[in-house]
Amino acid sequence: MEMKQYLRDIFLFNTLTNKKLLEKISGLPDKTECIKFFSHLINCQYKWMARIMHDPAAPQMSWWDPTYRLDELATEWDKSLQPWLDYIDGKTDEQLATEVTFIGLDGSEWAATPQDIALQLNYHSIHHRAQMQTIIRQQGFEPDFVDYIGTKYRKL
Numbered sequence: 176m177e178m179k180q181y182l183r184d185i186f187l188f189n190t191l192t193n194k195k196l197l198e199k200i201s202g203l204p205d206k207t208e209c210i211k212f213f214s215h216l217i218n219c220q221y222k223w224m225a226r227i228m229h230d231p232a233a234p235q236m237s238w239w240d241p242t243y244r245l246d247e248l249a250t251e252w253d254k255s256l257q258p259w260l261d262y263i264d265g266k267t268d269e270q271l272a273t274e275v276t277f278i279g280l281d282g283s284e285w286a287a288t289p290q291d292i293a294l295q296l297n298y299h300s301i302h303h304r305a306q307m308q309t310i311i312r313q314q315g316f317e318p319d320f321v322d323y324i325g326t327k328y329r330k331l
Contacts, residue, residue: 178268178290185297186259190252192321193300196307197248203314206245212303213252214242219299220255223292224262226277234278259293 193216200209218238225233243251263271271290279285308318 178271179263179266182263182271182290182293183260186256186263186293188323188326189297189300189304190256191326192304193252194249195319195321196304197245199311199316199319200307201245203311203316205314208310209307210245210248211239211242212307213248215239216300216303217243217248217251217255220259220296223296224255224258227262227275227289227292229277234282259296262289263293 193213196209197213200206200213203209215238218236218240222233222236222238225236266289271293272288274286274288275292276284276286304321308321311318
């Protein structure tokens with residue numbers, strides 16, 4: 176499988192599982208912390224895209240703000256995801272493996288490959304989804320099964 180296709184697949188897996196998680200979050204008595212984590216994932220997608228596109232506003236963009244309302248999360252997720260899917264679609268595997276530069280937190284220039292940035296976004300999403308699953312369990316609810324293999328295996 177090409178890296179390009181893998182990146183698309185993992186972004187779509189994260190979208191499927193994160194939206195499933197949103198359904199569970201909507202039923203929580205205290206949604207605050209989950210909304211904060213979910214908003215953070217959206218902001219990360221926006222900020223990393225702004226970084227690699229050399230948007231002059233990127234250094235000032237927050238990883239944690241804004242915090243979106245629950246009813247905005249699904250739409251904002253899609254809005255933050257689409258530029259990534261478009262970016263990946265417009266690149267070859269070779270281009271995705273070629274370093275791009277961006278301005279880091281310290282104001283200096285850094286470099287990474289777009290494929291590594293895309294993988295970071297998706298692995299980071301898994302990390303925070305696990306935190307949200309813990310919060311769901313702490314509030315007395317059973318989290319949904321959102322493991323990757325659950326989208327791939329089949330009973331014979």
